[in-house]
Amino acid sequence: MSPTPTTYAGKLAAAHKALPDDFKKSKNWTSLAEWVDAIKAMGGVDDATIRLASYEDLQEIGLPLLLAKRVASIFRGQADVPAMDEAIAGEMMHKPISNWSMSALVEALEPEKALSPAATELKRRVKDAFVVVIGNDGELDKELTLRQIGLVEEGLTPNEYIDTSNGVLQVYKVGFGPHRIKDCCPMHPEQPLIEGRCIKCQQQWNDVPLLNRQLLFYATQLKLVNPEDRPTVANLAEIARKIEGGGDHLCRTYPEARAAMDKDAKMNQLPGLKVDIGAGNQAATGGSPFGSNKEF
Numbered sequence: 001m002s003p004t005p006t007t008y009a010g011k012l013a014a015a016h017k018a019l020p021d022d023f024k025k026s027k028n029w030t031s032l033a034e035w036v037d038a039i040k041a042m043g044g045v046d047d048a049t050i051r052l053a054s055y056e057d058l059q060e061i062g063l064p065l066l067l068a069k070r071v072a073s074i075f076r077g078q079a080d081v082p083a084m085d086e087a088i089a090g091e092m093m094h095k096p097i098s099n100w101s102m103s104a105l106v107e108a109l110e111p112e113k114a115l116s117p118a119a120t121e122l123k124r125r126v127k128d129a130f131v132v133v134i135g136n137d138g139e140l141d142k143e144l145t146l147r148q149i150g151l152v153e154e155g156l157t158p159n160e161y162i163d164t165s166n167g168v169l170q171v172y173k174v175g176f177g178p179h180r181i182k183d184c185c186p187m188h189p190e191q192p193l194i195e196g197r198c199i200k201c202q203q204q205w206n207d208v209p210l211l212n213r214q215l216l217f218y219a220t221q222l223k224l225v226n227p228e229d230r231p232t233v234a235n236l237a238e239i240a241r242k243i244e245g246g247g248d249h250l251c252r253t254y255p256e257a258r259a260a261m262d263k264d265a266k267m268n269q270l271p272g273l274k275v276d277i278g279a280g281n282q283a284a285t286g287g288s289p290f291g292s293n294k295e296f
């Protein structure tokens, strides 16, 4: 944790961070720049002026009393808050986003906002590379994200998955993330599951092991199974759900599917059976449950 911020940029960045997200959204202060504009509009143009901000001044621009107190204490250099790196805060305030360092972009990146200025700029630089790492806590892992970006800068192609001490993490393209990617039905791969269930075949799939779902996906793609044949699909789902022997049974029933699956497994191209539910934008997975690696 860095020390309490002491500069104008550092204080504004720390105060911005200290405000609850929902509140920032409601005030249109989502980006640091928007927040800085609001402070500048009230005359807070440098460290000396923001130090003078009273609770009342801050309440006037819409901060509720307790948040105003918190912000005022940050402005006075009295709050015990983690500071954003001062250099990054300075960049964010004084440079156009096109000149920001990667660290500043990642600091400002909010993975769920595909069209934010930070996301747009980062995408311009790294294109469709897999760089956005979401930790097991569901939050952006800034350090690992920067590491992935470093690979792109070296001309390498980062993987869609990375192995960490906390297990394997999926990596996303800029603008995509777990909030947009849902499990799909193995029989209707265009269909995201709703609470684990496919609305087309009415089957619950989230309690079926992934390998078995994959096998059924191959069987369907190879037209060994008709996905509209409800009783058959229900029966297959029932078999696939069995932990003991379910997979073996399916492999014996659909050896061609098993063979196709083995072939792709060797190339590390098994479908994740995920679908992008983001509206309008190009799919993270290229619209294919295989991810971007392969089209069926």
Ligand SMILES: [Zn+2]
Pocket: 185, 186, 187, 188, 191, 198, 199, 200, 201, 202, 203
């Ligand atoms: Zn289905």
